[in-house]
Each structure stands twice: as structure tokens, then as C-alpha cells.
Amino acid sequence: MNFIVILLRQTGRNMFHTWKAQTMIIFTVALSVLIFSFFYLIYFNALHLGEKLGEDLRLIVYLEEEPVESLQEEYRRRILRFDQVMRIDFIDSRQAFERLERQLGQDSDILTGVPRNFLPPSIEVYPVPSLNHLSRIKRFSDYLLTLPGVVKVQYGKDWIDRFYAFIQLMRIVTLLSGILLIMTTTFMVAHTIRLTLLSRQQELKLLRLVGATNTYIRMPFLLEALLQGLLGAACGITALLVLFNWIKLQLAGPLPALAHLPFTFFPWPIILCIVLLSSLLCTVGSYSSTRKILQL
Amino acid sequence: MIQETSPTSIIIDLIKVTKVYAPDVEALVEVSLSIHAGELVFLTGMSGAGKTTLLRLISRMEHPTKGLVEVAGIDLAKLPQRSIHLLRRRIGMAYQDFKLLNDKTVADNIAIAMEVAYRQPAFIEKRTRELLHQLDMTRKYSTRTGELSRGEQQRVAIARAVANYPEIILADEPTGNLDAETTAKVMELFHQLNQNGATIVIATHDSTIYQQATHRIVTLHAGRLRASAFGSPTAFSDTRPNEDSAPTEEALTS
Structure with a gap:
């Protein structure tokens, strides 16, 4: 003391x-x-x-053609194999077209006469929020590109x-x-x-x-x-x-x-x-x- | 570690102690001296006789060149650095050059010795006031020591040396700057502490303070112990040393 x-x-x-x-x-x-x-x-x-921002991140995997049921299952199996994937959604050409129409709103007239299947089918991959590291997103994107029938993978690379x-x-x-x-x-x-x-x-x-x-x-x-x-x-x-x-x-x-x-x-x-x-x-x-x- | 001493045991023991300062100034030559616990000893001799050196050896401010210095049963040469504070707390030393902190107050200067021993603040204040009262300096409590006269500074140095009730008090020329009345007060304080059991060694060449004393008087000359007797030094005046080749005080303490 x-x-x-x-x-x-x-x-x-x-x-x-x-x-x-x-x-x-x-x-x-x-x-x-x-x-x-x-x-x-x-x-x-x-x-x-x-x-x-990572919580809103999604990777859009554009496919060459509409996947048949068995191929969808194969994609699902190979993508969900990764723990870092939360969910995936298949978007066919028609759904993609409808989305575009909605996005264009009043300007959707410009799509008049355009075939409804002109947009490529795609898979929307939602990673878990922890997948926010650029190098890991890049690696995952590279992996997705190796899947059969995948043309392109888009995820807002520039801003990331x-x-x-x-x-x-x-x-x-x-x-x-x-x-x-x-x-x-x-x-x-x-x-x-x-x-x-x-x-x-x-x-x-x-x-x-x-x-x-x-x-x-x-x-x-x-x-x-x-x-x-x-x-x-x-x-x-x-x-x-x-x-x-x-x-x-x-x-x-x-x-x-x-x-x-x-x-x-x-x-x-x-x-x-x-x-x-x-x-x-x-x-x-x-x-x-x-x-x-x-x-x- | 430092041992406790019984009242009759030897508390300070010097055996064939020699101290040589560079290049070849002999401050002490083969000095042997034993001081019992509770004793009051006057260490006399001319300037440069080796009195200060002897006190510095006892407080382990210096190491002897040869010989043994024991305090409270401890060979000071073997006392580890980390234990020196235990020795120093048992010794209160009033230095010839006072060693006061001039930018601090009288009270602060006296308190230092008690603070390092972790005394309670209330005790420190009480003891400081008590000592200042005894030394007739009550009004100087808050004065900076730099503003005091030499005589007052000397009394502060003495107060600090005795403040923590040390077992051994070493006083180097404690009355050198004091008038007769103040000298008497200082000596009264020393006698009082001695009666309470403190061992006191007073180095002085002021014969007025030991002339009438019945205590032991030890005389040094040119670093050699010439006489050790009780009572007035006139009793051994036939052993009075010659005055050749005594080293100066400055040379010894530099």
C-alpha cells in the first residue's frame, strides 16, 4: 500500500x-x-x-446451350461440392429474356421481334459471404470455366x-x-x-x-x-x-x-x-x- | 543478506584496510578498527587524514584496495549489488558536501530517506516536523534547500541521515558550518539517538565536540590509525602523529 x-x-x-x-x-x-x-x-x-458487398456477390455462368435435366444435376453436384457456395439457380433463355424485359421497363419495345431465346442460358452462383477475397473468387471463377458447356463467367471483376x-x-x-x-x-x-x-x-x-x-x-x-x-x-x-x-x-x-x-x-x-x-x-x-x- | 546485530556485537569491523587512489595516493593504510553496536565514536584527524574515505568504505561507496570491511557481519566485498540498498537503509550518512537536492524543499530532502523505505506518508511528515523542531528549523519546512545558509543545509543533511532511525549513523564533519549553539543541538540529537541504540561514527576535526566526551576517540593521521582511546584526546597526546605527506582532502575524495 x-x-x-x-x-x-x-x-x-x-x-x-x-x-x-x-x-x-x-x-x-x-x-x-x-x-x-x-x-x-x-x-x-x-x-x-x-x-x-460480398453478401450481394453472385457469379453468372453463361452456358453454351440449355442444359438437360441430367446435365443440370451434374452442374449442381460439381458446383455445390464447394462449401463456399450457398445456392445456385438455373436461368433458361426465356427467364433471361423476361428479366431483361423487366429491367428495360418502358423501353422494352426495343425487344419487339427479337427471338425470346436469343439470350444464353446461365447459372447464377451465390457464394457464401465469407468468399470475399479476390484471389479466391478468381480461383472459383477459373474452376467454373472448366465445367463443360461454360462459355463465360461474370462477377463484376472490374470493380472487385x-x-x-x-x-x-x-x-x-x-x-x-x-x-x-x-x-x-x-x-x-x-x-x-x-x-x-x-x-x-x-x-x-x-x-x-x-x-x-x-x-x-x-x-x-x-x-x-x-x-x-x-x-x-x-x-x-x-x-x-x-x-x-x-x-x-x-x-x-x-x-x-x-x-x-x-x-x-x-x-x-x-x-x-x-x-x-x-x-x-x-x-x-x-x-x-x-x-x-x-x-x- | 544483512543480519540483525545484538547490542554488544561488533557492528563495524575493519581489518587491515588499505585504500589507494590512483595514481598512488594512500588514503588509508592497514587500518584495523572494530566498533560495537550502540557505540558512539569520534573519528578525528586533520584534513586529508582519511576520515571521509573510512566512512565511504563503511557505506560501500568505495571498495578497499586491500583488507576486509564488515558491517553487521557482512563482508561488504561479497555483498551483491542487488542487496546494497538493504545495507544503505541501515546506515544514515550525513555527507560533508551535504548532497542535498537544491531545487527541492527541506521537507522533500528529509523525506527521501524515509520514502525509499516505503514509510507511511503520515509517519514521514510527523518525523520530518519533529526533526526540524529539534534542529530549530521548523519554519524552513517548505523552503528550497538552495535558498538556505550553509549551516542550515548542514542541519538538513543531518536530519535526512537520522530520519529513518538507522542502526548506524555516519556523520562527516557534521558541525563544520555551525555556531556553538546549533552544534550543541546537533550533538544533543546524536546523543539521544545513541541512547536509543544507534551506532554513531562522527568524523570531525572540531575538538570542541569531543573534548568533554567520554566516548571513544579514534585518531587518523595520513591514512594510518594512530590512537584509539576513551575520553579526551589529550590523554594520548604523546602519540600525536607527525604531519608529513598527508594527502589533501580533495585528492582523497576526487
Whole structure:
């Protein structure tokens, strides 16, 4: 109990005496967390959006000719063999024509005189929502192309390509900003603690002379760094939340379609992880400095 | 680990201790000295006689070049680094150069010795006020030590050394900057702590503080132990050492 009281007192005293440096560190950590979590939030929402879009994904397998009952069974057996397929629907030429008519609506006149079986028959394959990875969709599409009588497989390849390229880019940006977060927090804290230690050499020497343990000397610095990480991350996440709501509000006016997209802020477990990560990095920075300077 | 000592046992034991500073300054030469628990010893001698070095060896701020230093039954040469704090908590040392933190208050400086031993904050405050009262510095509680006079700083250093009720108190020239009245107060504090069981070693060349004393007086000269007797040093004035080749204080403590 006394240990905790004295530890908190020491830490509070240290932080109070160096409040300018403390403010700078907390600001730097907050900025790093803001940059990292901003890109991570975009990535997080892009993934979320990808999942949503993946739910509506279907592959249309165009066939050379109308499959007979036995061939339909064969297709069904070979496609449903994959766990990732939820259901398949056979669309014959007449059904395809009716759909087209419905889609054209008032302009369906243009189909007058066109034979009702001019569209190729097809199979609509609905994959399970978890099949949202481009490479896996591609592989599955390639497999479908090998089936007998299949002419073409269509699944909106272009937008999926672009979308996953964007996700890939965001992944890299998030990773880079994560590295920035690690470097700034760790080095900034380590450097500042190092300077503090050097400026307090006399006091540290005296502490040893009056019988202070290594833990007694080191713990306030570790706690100080932990608090810096905690406060910095809390400020960064709060700033991001404000920014997120502001952007949502700004975009809702000119782009009402965006209001229907599932943009969400981080759930609590992710917020907790970011705060813990930041605190851990600061503590590691402090640990390495105290270890080096105090020669513990 | 540090052992408990009985009141009559030897608490500080130096056997043929030699300390040589680079390049070849002999601060102590084959000094043997045993101090019993609860004893008050005056360590006298001129500047550069080796008094400070001897105290630094006892508190393990220095290692002897040769010989054995034992405190509370522990050979300090064998005391692992991780256990030094246990030794230091049992020793309160008032340094000749005070070693005060000038940007901290008087109370903070005294509290340090108790805080490292994880004393309760209420105890720390009570003890600090009590010591300041005894040393006539009650009004300086919140004053920064950098703003104090040398004499006041010396009293703060003494208060810090005795604050945690150490078993051994080492005082290096504790009255060097004090007037007669304050010297008497400081000596009264030391006597009081000694009566309560503390072993005290006072290194001094101020003869006024040990002239009338009945305690043991140990005299060092040029790093050699010249006399050890009870009562006034005049009793062994025939053993008064010659004054050749004594290393300077600066050379010894640098």
C-alpha cells in the first residue's frame, strides 16, 4: 500500500515538475495515434463495406446451350461440392429474356421481334459471404470455366479488382502509419525519459545512497510513460471520433447516398487495443531508457 | 543478506584496510578498527587524514584496495549489488558536501530517506516536523534547500541521515558550518539517538565536540590509525602523529 502511495506521489511529482515536456509527449503520442487510427478506420470500414458487398456477390455462368435435366444435376453436384457456395439457380433463355424485359421497363419495345431465346442460358452462383477475397473468387471463377458447356463467367471483376486494390493500398498505408506510431511513441518517450534521467543524475545518485531499490527508481518512470501512452491514445482516439462525426456530417449533405453506407467507428475492443498498444510502446521506450541510463 | 546485530556485537569491523587512489595516493593504510553496536565514536584527524574515505568504505561507496570491511557481519566485498540498498537503509550518512537536492524543499530532502523505505506518508511528515523542531528549523519546512545558509543545509543533511532511525549513523564533519549553539543541538540529537541504540561514527576535526566526551576517540593521521582511546584526546597526546605527506582532502575524495 505504501509502495503504491509513494509510487503515485513520485510519479505525480515528476510529471508536475516536467509538465511542458509531458504535454509535448502526450501531444506527439496523440498525433501519432490519430494518424494511425485514421487510416486504420478507413481500412476497417473498407473491409466492412467489402463484406457487405460480398453478401450481394453472385457469379453468372453463361452456358453454351440449355442444359438437360441430367446435365443440370451434374452442374449442381460439381458446383455445390464447394462449401463456399450457398445456392445456385438455373436461368433458361426465356427467364433471361423476361428479366431483361423487366429491367428495360418502358423501353422494352426495343425487344419487339427479337427471338425470346436469343439470350444464353446461365447459372447464377451465390457464394457464401465469407468468399470475399479476390484471389479466391478468381480461383472459383477459373474452376467454373472448366465445367463443360461454360462459355463465360461474370462477377463484376472490374470493380472487385479496384476495390481490392484500394483495400491493399489502405493496408500498406495503415501498416506504415503503424510503424510511424511505434517509432514516434517509443523514440519520443525513450528520448525524453533519457533527458530527464540525465538531468536528474544527482537525485538518482542520492536515491541509491539512501537505499532506494532499482524498482523504486525505475517504477515512477515506467508509470509516467504508461500514463503518457494512455492519455496520448485517449486524446488521439477522441480527436478521431470528432473528426469522424464531422466528416460524416459534411458528406451527408452533398452525398446522401453515403448515409446508407455502413460507416462505423471502431468498436470498444479495437479502441482498447489501440490504447493498450500505445501505453505498451511508451512503457517499452521508458524501460529501454531507464535500463540504459540507470544501468539496471 | 544483512543480519540483525545484538547490542554488544561488533557492528563495524575493519581489518587491515588499505585504500589507494590512483595514481598512488594512500588514503588509508592497514587500518584495523572494530566498533560495537550502540557505540558512539569520534573519528578525528586533520584534513586529508582519511576520515571521509573510512566512512565511504563503511557505506560501500568505495571498495578497499586491500583488507576486509564488515558491517553487521557482512563482508561488504561479497555483498551483491542487488542487496546494497538493504545495507544503505541501515546506515544514515550525513555527507560533508551535504548532497542535498537544491531545487527541492527541506521537507522533500528529509523525506527521501524515509520514502525509499516505503514509510507511511503520515509517519514521514510527523518525523520530518519533529526533526526540524529539534534542529530549530521548523519554519524552513517548505523552503528550497538552495535558498538556505550553509549551516542550515548542514542541519538538513543531518536530519535526512537520522530520519529513518538507522542502526548506524555516519556523520562527516557534521558541525563544520555551525555556531556553538546549533552544534550543541546537533550533538544533543546524536546523543539521544545513541541512547536509543544507534551506532554513531562522527568524523570531525572540531575538538570542541569531543573534548568533554567520554566516548571513544579514534585518531587518523595520513591514512594510518594512530590512537584509539576513551575520553579526551589529550590523554594520548604523546602519540600525536607527525604531519608529513598527508594527502589533501580533495585528492582523497576526487
